[in-house]
Amino acid sequence: MKIRIDDLRGPEIHALLEEHLRHMHELSPPESVHALDLDKLRQPEITFWTIWEGEQLLGCGALKQLSPTEGEIKSMRTPTALRGKGAARAILNHILEQARARGLTRLSLETGSQPEFEPARRLYASAGFKFCGPFADYAEDPYSAFMTRQL
Template identity: 40%
Template sequence: MNVALEPAKQPEVQALIDQLDAYQWPLYPPESHHGIDIDALSQPNVLFAVARDDAGKAIGCGAIVLDAEYGELKRVYTLPECRGKGVAKAILSLLEQSAGQRGCTRFVLETGCRQPDAITFYERSGYRRRGPFGSYMGDPNSVFMEKLVNAQPR
């Protein structure tokens, strides 16, 4: 497996995001969907990671949107048949490391309450529950999490 920062605007990446949306849409009402589109994922303040198998097929992705106060994780997804193999961990590690090299020491995320595997993954990765952040409002379907890390040299 190889994980690297890549452009979000790729057909394989769009297919991963489409699969993520297909999974999440039935779980929550429309007002509880907080994903961002491929154009937003292609902005200069976004780090986008893609995991590829040994044959070069995209098997997972994730992004971190950097702003002055924190980096927000978005669109972290692994193909179901590739779960449990460290793909999400490798994506998260690269995103946190890359953001840390840019001075980011606070990571936040919003995930859904009906995604216990994601919540457990983030908790095992050092994230702790917190209240809403940024422009998010309180939502009974949302779980907000945060992780603080030491700054890395630039």
């Protein structure tokens, strides 16, 4: 598996992010969907990575710089058909390494609270994330689970 910074221009990543947004809207009301579209992922405070096995896209994830010491994980996704290959853990570990290298001391995330998000919550918990309240611009939401960890 190879992880690289992605410019969000390839058809593979477009398809994966469309799947991601579609799935989020199937599970949550519009006001509770915090997934970013292509334009919002191209902001200067966001670094976006993809993970590949040869020519096959296995997943993606992003790091949003919230402040000089805090960051947020965004857009973690593996294609439904390719889950279970370790790509999510690999991209999460990469984001953690990059956050530490940037001098961040806290990394947080928002994910769904519904049963469909249980595998994601287990992955984050296994990497040391603990449940917390809303952070940054988020508000309490019954469809959201917030997690954070010190680096």
